[in-house]
Amino acid sequence: MTVTYVIDGAEVTDLDRFWQVIGAAVNGPGGYFGRNLDALADCLHGGYGTPDDGDFVIEWRRHELSRRSLGQEETARTLQRRLARAHPDNRAALQARLDEVRAGRGSTVFDELVRLIEEEAPGVLRLN
Known part of the structure; x- marks a missing residue:
């Protein structure tokens, strides 16, 4: 069932x-x-x-x-929080994703x- x-x-x-x-x-x-x-x-x-x-x-x-x-707004907020605690090797990719979201693009x-x-x-x- x-x-x-x-x-x-x-x-x-x-x-x-x-x-x-x-x-x-x-x-x-x-x-x-x-x-x-x-x-x-x-x-x-x-x-x-x-x-x-x-x-x-x-x-x-x-x-x-x-x-x-x-x-978009919640996605940007979530990415910003992740970026603040991300490993330095991951920051560039997270920042690029954040920039895309702030521009109204991406998932x-x-x-x-x-x-x-x-x-x-x-x-x-x-x-x-």
């Missing part, structure tokens, strides 16, 4: 809030389901609250609200989350 986890796009106001919302959807209030992209990828492979057989769906309702909240945090979920758990994500 397929288990459905619901994310309400109205609750996703920034990336930090996304981690809280998806954690609560899968594992209840205060639950964990990743706090960065690598951790989310691990969680999508099972053992972090989803059924052992992998029969689950993440239904992202009102996802267009999240798309706006996790758009957003929302795009990256959707891409990751679709790659790591094909067929799981339903955008409504």
Whole structure:
């Protein structure tokens, strides 16, 4: 039997809030389901609250609200935070990405989350 986890796009106001919302959807209030992209990828492979057989769906309702909240502005903010603590060898690439986002180009945090979920758990994500 397929288990459905619901994310309400109205609750996703920034990336930090996304981690809280998806954690609560899968594992209840205060639950964990990743706090960065690598951790989310691990969680999508099972053992972090989803059924052992992998029969689950993440239904992202009102996802267009999240798309706006996790758009260019939030992407720039997230990249700026990463840049501040990045290894010197990674700073140039992060700065270039930040410059692109500030110019209104490139993928957003929302795009990256959707891409990751679709790659790591094909067929799981339903955008409504």
